[in-house]
Amino acid sequence: MGRFSHTNRKLQIIFILLNNMATAIQQWRSEGRIAVWLHIPILQSRFIAPAASLGFCFHHAESDSSTLTLWLGEGPSRLPGYATHQVGVAGAVFDENTRKILVVQDRNKLKNMWKFPGGLSEPGEDIGDTAVREVFEETGIKSEFRSLLSIRQQHTNPGAFGKSDMYIICRLQPCSFTINFCQHECLRCEWMDLNDLVKTENTTPITSRVARLLLYGYREGFDKIDLTMEELPAVYTGLFYKLYHRKLPDKYKTMTLMD
Amino acid sequence: MGRFSHTNRKLQIIFILLNNMATAIQQWRSEGRIAVWLHIPILQSRFIAPAASLGFCFHHAESDSSTLTLWLGEGPSRLPGYATHQVGVAGAVFDENTRKILVVQDRNKLKNMWKFPGGLSEPGEDIGDTAVREVFEETGIKSEFRSLLSIRQQHTNPGAFGKSDMYIICRLQPCSFTINFCQHECLRCEWMDLNDLVKTENTTPITSRVARLLLYGYREGFDKIDLTMEELPAVYTGLFYKLYHRKLPDKYKTMTLMD
Numbered sequence: 163m164g165r166f167s168h169t170n171r172k173l174q175i176i177f178i179l180l181n182n183m184a185t186a187i188q189q190w191r192s193e194g195r196i197a198v199w200l201h202i203p204i205l206q207s208r209f210i211a212p213a214a215s216l217g218f219c220f221h222h223a224e225s226d227s228s229t230l231t232l233w234l235g236e237g238p239s240r241l242p243g244y245a246t247h248q249v250g251v252a253g254a255v256f257d258e259n260t261r262k263i264l265v266v267q268d269r270n271k272l273k274n275m276w277k278f279p280g281g282l283s284e285p286g287e288d289i290g291d292t293a294v295r296e297v298f299e300e301t302g303i304k305s306e307f308r309s310l311l312s313i314r315q316q317h318t319n320p321g322a323f324g325k326s327d328m329y330i331i332c333r334l335q336p337c338s339f340t341i342n343f344c345q346h347e348c349l350r351c352e353w354m355d356l357n358d359l360v361k362t363e364n365t366t367p368i369t370s371r372v373a374r375l376l377l378y379g380y381r382e383g384f385d386k387i388d389l390t391m392e393e394l395p396a397v398y399t400g401l402f403y404k405l406y407h408r409k410l411p412d413k414y415k416t417m418t419l420m421d
Numbered sequence: 422m423g424r425f426s427h428t429n430r431k432l433q434i435i436f437i438l439l440n441n442m443a444t445a446i447q448q449w450r451s452e453g454r455i456a457v458w459l460h461i462p463i464l465q466s467r468f469i470a471p472a473a474s475l476g477f478c479f480h481h482a483e484s485d486s487s488t489l490t491l492w493l494g495e496g497p498s499r500l501p502g503y504a505t506h507q508v509g510v511a512g513a514v515f516d517e518n519t520r521k522i523l524v525v526q527d528r529n530k531l532k533n534m535w536k537f538p539g540g541l542s543e544p545g546e547d548i549g550d551t552a553v554r555e556v557f558e559e560t561g562i563k564s565e566f567r568s569l570l571s572i573r574q575q576h577t578n579p580g581a582f583g584k585s586d587m588y589i590i591c592r593l594q595p596c597s598f599t600i601n602f603c604q605h606e607c608l609r610c611e612w613m614d615l616n617d618l619v620k621t622e623n624t625t626p627i628t629s630r631v632a633r634l635l636l637y638g639y640r641e642g643f644d645k646i647d648l649t650m651e652e653l654p655a656v657y658t659g660l661f662y663k664l665y666h667r668k669l670p671d672k673y674k675t676m677t678l679m680d
Contacts (some may be wrong), residue, residue: 210466223482
């Protein structure tokens with residue numbers, strides 16, 4: 163340790179830790195371990211660069227800590243990756259009684275196109291809850307979840323920090339009708355006749371497509387277009403999750419024998 | 422700078438940078454800026470802890486760099502979050518000619534339950550491609566994407582690093598039939614009669630539910646259960662994305678006027 167007597171104590175501690183880490187890595191490798199995980203509180207981040215020099219890289223970081231990994235196994239790393247998608251949810255709030263659909267135009271866009279209100283899911287938030295919350299925040303309209311209508315997957319999406327985007331459109335039932343829209347987010351907001359939304363060119367391809375899907379459902383029954391939601395129990399955790407699929411007739415749900 | 426003459430140059434540089442940063446933050450705040458983003462290469466991570474002491478926290482980190490943010494605006498941060506979901510995809514490979522469905526039992530589980538082969542999406546990978554790849558890696562069976570059948574959203578999922586999980590089940594058409602399963606991942610793999618999968622108790626609730634959905638589709642037409650996929654153009658980027666929803670009759674797709 164004499165070589166550190168002329169410099170500061172922090173560098174000395176880092177040297178000792180890394181020296182031990184390098185030895186430990188050799189040991190773990192000889193024992194057949196395949197990976198090392200390092201969890202580092204943000205205020206201890208001085209250990210990150212030295213760890214990187216031993217081959218560690220970031221797995222993820224959030225708020226006040228980071229996690230680094232070093233793969234010791236054969237071939238490329240088989241460690242599970244971190245979250246790959248942001249989830250955006252839009253609400254198609256449709257009033258069957260008046261055939262009106264709630265649409266907005268975003269502020270600060272190059273083209274003023276009619277679309278459904280929506281936004282990113284908060285951590286831990288269910289799809290339907292995001293739709294109802296975003297619709298209320300943007301338009302002041304209260305609504306209830308009815309079904310899931312459509313899913314879009316998009317990669318290299320601007321604003322997703324290089325990650326992918328899953329965009330889900332839900333059918334919502336309005337519980338209030340007086341618009342009080344957010345001036346920060348929206349330029350316009352209105353109840354539009356569904357036929358007009360189908361006809362307009364002043365909209366996005368996905369909005370136009372979902373408007374046609376809604377018209378199909380309005381005319382021939384929403385069961386033609388809906389994915390319904392049900393809660394089922396998870397096997398290992400005992401928690402419940404929400405599952406969306408086409409409505410399954412009761413006789414198929416309950417059947418236990420056949421041929 | 423005299424107070425640093427007795428210590429090392431690195432600490433001096435950090436002091437200068439932070440002093441400037443603190444001054445810069447005051448300046449930016451007075452100019453009405455609402456946020457600061459710091460992108461730090463992993464080998465420069467010695468700047469992270471000092472930045473944290475000024476109020477910065479991790480937004481995300483991946484591979485060889487981290488990104489920190491400092492919110493300067495009023496109220497809680499309105500900065501967009503990082504990816505919140507991992508996406509898992511399973512393939513329900515069903516052979517209509519023989520009424521057989523491809524099922525596996527995972528290795529290293531407490532209970533040996535029949536389920537569909539599947540796994541996590543790679544970054545930038547489309548849903549259908551994940552299903553086909555995972556089925557091939559686990560079972561040796563080649564298949565083609567047919568439709569999306571079901572979506573599950575789950576929070577507090579073990580193995581998701583505190584993030585949420587979106588699990589999607591696709592219907593696939595087999596192109597080969599000789600099983601050659603991965604001994605690392607699977608304990609068993611077989612072509613099972615769909616009726617037997619519906620009847621067995623030795624399966625997960627979601628597998629049982631999707632087996633019933635498939636039986637409904639097999640008996641009454643897959644159009645009853647399928648979400649079909651189509652590519653549409655994105656408005657701003659010029660890229661294409663994949664959109665999944667119930668099949669829309671042609672007359673609704675092409676209609677331009679009505680009432």
